[in-house]
Amino acid sequence: MTLKQVKSQFGILIMTMFENEKTYGRFAENNSIDEFHKKFDDSVTRIQKDFGQNYPMIIGGKEIFSNDIFEVRSPADRNLILGRFPLATKEDTLHAIETARDSFFKWALVPYETRVRIFREVADIFSQNKFDLAAILSFENGKNRLEAMGDLDESIDFMRFYAEQLEINQGFSKQTKSATSNENTKSVLKPYGVWGIISPFNFPSAIAIGMTSGALITGNTVVLKPSSDAPISAFKFVESIYHKLPPAAINFVTGSGSIVGKTILSSDIIEGIAFTGSKQVGMSGYSTVTSHRPRPFISEMGGKNPAIVSASSDIEKATDGVMRAAFGYSGQKCSACSRVYVHKSIAPKFLDMLVAKTRALKVGKPWEKDSYIGPVINADAVQKFQNASNIAKKDGKILCGGDLVPDASCKDGNFVMPTIVAGLPKDHELIREELFLPFLCVEEFDNFDEAISLANKSNYGLTAGVFSQDRTEIEKFFEKIEAGVTYANRAASATTGAMVGAQPFVGWKDSGISGKGAGGAYYLLQFLREQTQTRCE
Numbered sequence: 001m002t003l004k005q006v007k008s009q010f011g012i013l014i015m016t017m018f019e020n021e022k023t024y025g026r027f028a029e030n031n032s033i034d035e036f037h038k039k040f041d042d043s044v045t046r047i048q049k050d051f052g053q054n055y056p057m058i059i060g061g062k063e064i065f066s067n068d069i070f071e072v073r074s075p076a077d078r079n080l081i082l083g084r085f086p087l088a089t090k091e092d093t094l095h096a097i098e099t100a101r102d103s104f105f106k107w108a109l110v111p112y113e114t115r116v117r118i119f120r121e122v123a124d125i126f127s128q129n130k131f132d133l134a135a136i137l138s139f140e141n142g143k144n145r146l147e148a149m150g151d152l153d154e155s156i157d158f159m160r161f162y163a164e165q166l167e168i169n170q171g172f173s174k175q176t177k178s179a180t181s182n183e184n185t186k187s188v189l190k191p192y193g194v195w196g197i198i199s200p201f202n203f204p205s206a207i208a209i210g211m212t213s214g215a216l217i218t219g220n221t222v223v224l225k226p227s228s229d230a231p232i233s234a235f236k237f238v239e240s241i242y243h244k245l246p247p248a249a250i251n252f253v254t255g256s257g258s259i260v261g262k263t264i265l266s267s268d269i270i271e272g273i274a275f276t277g278s279k280q281v282g283m284s285g286y287s288t289v290t291s292h293r294p295r296p297f298i299s300e301m302g303g304k305n306p307a308i309v310s311a312s313s314d315i316e317k318a319t320d321g322v323m324r325a326a327f328g329y330s331g332q333k334c335s336a337c338s339r340v341y342v343h344k345s346i347a348p349k350f351l352d353m354l355v356a357k358t359r360a361l362k363v364g365k366p367w368e369k370d371s372y373i374g375p376v377i378n379a380d381a382v383q384k385f386q387n388a389s390n391i392a393k394k395d396g397k398i399l400c401g402g403d404l405v406p407d408a409s410c411k412d413g414n415f416v417m418p419t420i421v422a423g424l425p426k427d428h429e430l431i432r433e434e435l436f437l438p439f440l441c442v443e444e445f446d447n448f449d450e451a452i453s454l455a456n457k458s459n460y461g462l463t464a465g466v467f468s469q470d471r472t473e474i475e476k477f478f479e480k481i482e483a484g485v486t487y488a489n490r491a492a493s494a495t496t497g498a499m500v501g502a503q504p505f506v507g508w509k510d511s512g513i514s515g516k517g518a519g520g521a522y523y524l525l526q527f528l529r530e531q532t533q534t535r536c537e
């Protein structure tokens, strides 16, 4: 690790050691990709012995099992039961919230240096076990090997980055300039109390850990409710950290959104919420939580992310970038590219190349070495795909995909084909609404200004990309595009793949409420409130 100099938020020069975990990138740099795959294969074999076990909730520092359970099955093979989790009741959830409140001061008063040390220890544990954890995640939510490892890398990055943020800002406590000679004044950022954390299925490790770490490392206590489609990865985090904390500083409650999630959102004890998921659930939660008193509500929501491909673009790069952004993890990323605006002069060539590259993608069991595309998360997502494909057949032209995957090896999973649609009316529902599927709509444009206004013609504003070799166009894109995370000429992915510390992940417009990015320098501030302290001589 190399030391770098950075400025803290208080202007103090500090040495930093944070580096992204970048597991696959490091194996590739060392020409040892075969070793990466060998380690992943070994983990795939090793972890299967634990499939089917009963997992507990963790409340008040105790593991609590239940007879009332739900099953977690792999979306790639619905015959595989990965685990069974308690179906928590309203009373279980209220109990978790109350114990989290009771333990608040035990944790809030722990020195920030100790909190930093604990998070670094857990990050190291995760780093040592990342192949097993990534293999579990691949079975659990259907990410391919590299995407699953990326999820684990991001989890580790969040823990280390936030630990470093707390450290370089010295626990967010500083002396202020005294107004009079007999006053000694100080500004201290303090935690609020109990936070409810509600996480989605698609980054079951990174997003659950990122939000929970933000709340916990700043001294709040938490009740974490993971997605019922993918609770194992979040459990692995809670299992690694809870015995290092005062009992009930972290509580893990599994079950339905309509019971556990709703109870958290309706509780008056909860002092703040960090939610990531759909706009529908996020906005209804926001109304509930802020209806009768002000409380912080960090909500990261959906996207309908555009890429603009200008006449001057490098088509090879543009097709790589769009294809990866649209079909990586089957389009189930809030950052996925789902709309492409391509200049009409290059549209035929761009589409031929994009369709050929998409057809060449290998669909299969995500934990297998050569699979690029795995399944979608559940039967509802398959149904949504079929509905969207039927509408596209009627109102536009399907250039590839549009069906379920016919291979016998995919018959037990939720496999749908990566789909590209052209010729839809520009304000069509498939162009407006988030599908969260491997489903890309392509539209043509005449001039660059028109492309930017089409790209901005969405209620969402999460990510956006441009491909152009004209500097004026690129600068115009950055000036005018209404999105929080923006990229130019990124062949690695037009709109996805933000790295902690480098690309704070933030949604504008209907994509987010707080305007501060996860993995950025302002993220932790959202979990803290300022107290000014004056001590008179």
Ligand SMILES: NC(=O)c1ccc[n+]([C@@H]2O[C@H](COP(=O)([O-])OP(=O)(O)OC[C@H]3O[C@@H](n4cnc5c(N)ncnc54)[C@H](O)[C@@H]3O)[C@@H](O)[C@H]2O)c1
Pocket (backbone or CB within 6 Å): 198, 199, 200, 201, 202, 203, 207, 225, 226, 227, 228, 256, 257, 258, 260, 261, 262, 265, 276, 277, 278, 279, 281, 282, 285, 300, 301, 302, 303, 333, 334, 335, 434, 436, 462, 505, 507, 511, 512
């Ligand atoms: N902006 C971001 O950073 C970001 C990141 C990842 C995912 N997302 C978004 O998340 C969505 C996909 O994830 P999902 O399908 O898990 O989202 P979702 O909104 O269906 O569920 C998210 C969480 O909310 C819970 N929930 C559901 N109904 C609830 C209710 N009535 N009350 C309280 N909680 C409830 C779920 O159980 C889950 O834990 C997409 O819209 C995607 O764009 C956004």
Ligand SMILES: N[C@@H](CCC=O)C(=O)O
Pocket (backbone or CB within 6 Å): 202, 203, 332, 333, 334, 335, 495, 496, 497, 498, 499, 505
């Ligand atoms: N931060 C991830 C997306 C998270 C949402 O799904 C990315 O940048 O692709």
